[in-house]
Amino acid sequence: MDTHMIVEMVGYFSSLLVLVSFLMPSVIKLRIVNSIGSLIFAVYATIIQSYPTALMNLCLVGINMYYLHKLLKSPKSYDVICEEPESAGMRYFLNYYAEDIRKFFPDFRPGGTAADAAYIVVHDTAPAGVLLGKRRADGSLEIALDYTTPQYRDCSVGRYLYGELGGQGVTKLAFPNAPAGHEDYLKKVGFVKENGVYERKI
Numbered sequence: 001m002d003t004h005m006i007v008e009m010v011g012y013f014s015s016l017l018v019l020v021s022f023l024m025p026s027v028i029k030l031r032i033v034n035s036i037g038s039l040i041f042a043v044y045a046t047i048i049q050s051y052p053t054a055l056m057n058l059c060l061v062g063i064n065m066y067y068l069h070k071l072l073k074s075p076k077s078y079d080v081i082c083e084e085p086e087s088a089g090m091r092y093f094l095n096y097y098a099e100d101i102r103k104f105f106p107d108f109r110p111g112g113t114a115a116d117a118a119y120i121v122v123h124d125t126a127p128a129g130v131l132l133g134k135r136r137a138d139g140s141l142e143i144a145l146d147y148t149t150p151q152y153r154d155c156s157v158g159r160y161l162y163g164e165l166g167g168q169g170v171t172k173l174a175f176p177n178a179p180a181g182h183e184d185y186l187k188k189v190g191f192v193k194e195n196g197v198y199e200r201k202i
Contacts, residue, residue, distance in 0.1 A: 007044065007047055007048065010040060010043070010044045010047075011041070011044040011048075013040065014037050014038075014040035014041035014043075014044055015037070015041065016037075017033055017034075017036055017037030017040065018034055018037035018038060018041065019037075020033060020037075021033035021034035021037060022034075025150035025151060026150060026151060026153055026154075027071065027151065028068065028071055028072070028154060031064040031067060031068045031071075032064075032068065034060070034064055035060075035061050035064040035065065035068075038057040038058075038060040038061045038064070039057070039058075039061050041053075041057045042054045042055075042057035042058045042061070045057060076123055076152075076156050076160075077123065077124070078121050078122065078123050078128065078156075078157065078160045078161075079121070079122050079123075080119050080120070080121050080122075080160075080161060080164050081119065081120045081121075081122065082118070082119060082168070083118040083119065083120055084118060085113075085115040085116065085117070085118040085132055086111070087118070089120065090118055090120070090130070090132075091110070093120060093127055093130055094110045094130070095110075097147065097149065098110075100149075100150065101145070101147055104147065104179060104181055104182060105145060105147065105179055105182070106179065107177070107179070108144065108145050113132055113134070113144035113145070114134055114144075115132040115133055115134055115144050115145075116133075116134055116135055117131075117132070117133045117134065117135050117141060117168075118130070118131070118132050118133075119131045119161060119165075121157050121160065121161050123152065123157075126151075127149060128148065128149055128151070128152040128157050129146075129147060129148040129149060129152060129157040129158070129161065130145065130147050131143065131145065131146050131147075131161060132144045132145040133145075133173075135170075136174075138171070138172075139169060139170060139171035139172065140170070140171060140172035140173065140174050141165065141170045141172070141173050141174070142174050142175075142176060143173060143174065143175040146158065146175065146182075155185065155188050155189055158185070158189045159189055162189065162190070162200065162202060165202055166202045170202050171201070171202055172199060172200065172201050172202060173191070173199065173200045173201075173202065174197055174198070174199050175191065175197065175198040175199075176196075176197045176198075178198050183198070186198045186200075
């Protein structure tokens with residue numbers, strides 16, 4: 001493979017990264033991938049001596065970094081709504097995100113959890129996440145579903161909600177049947193696995 005072909009492949013790869021970034025539902029992931037693609041494209045443009053293109057892509061990297069800094073440093077303002085598990089609002093949320101929920105919680109079935117506690121987290125009136133669970137006599141809450149919408153998957157929804165549950169009389173969270181794909185998230189937000197069950201004290 002000659003040098004010219006390698007340079008061209010770098011150009012195609014960087015263009016692909018920029019395009020793929022716009023398919024990402026998370027704004028944070030979009031800006032990260034877009035920055036990587038723009039930076040590689042700037043290198044490619046420099047190699048082929050297209051300096052205006054290189055400058056433009058470096059400016060895009062700078063813009064992405066600026067807004068990433070704002071996104072990561074600015075605290076999000078959330079509110080939590082206590083709902084009935086079978087309320088119209090909860091059913092609408094679960095139906096609307098049903099396909100995405102199945103990706104992360106394949107065994108979850110609305111109405112099949114015996115949940116008696118439900119919470120919806122909103123950000124500027126937009127739904128950001130939902131938690132369904134069953135209260136135990138010892139003050140703990142057994143989680144059946146802990147789902148966050150794609151736009152808010154930076155762990156901030158969970159941390160906010162878990163902090164608010166103490167005011168609802170919840171002393172501990174337990175997730176006995178956590179899907180394998182959800183375990184990394186649980187560890188990030190403070191859950192510890194004991195006897196096969198992920199638990200977190202409030």
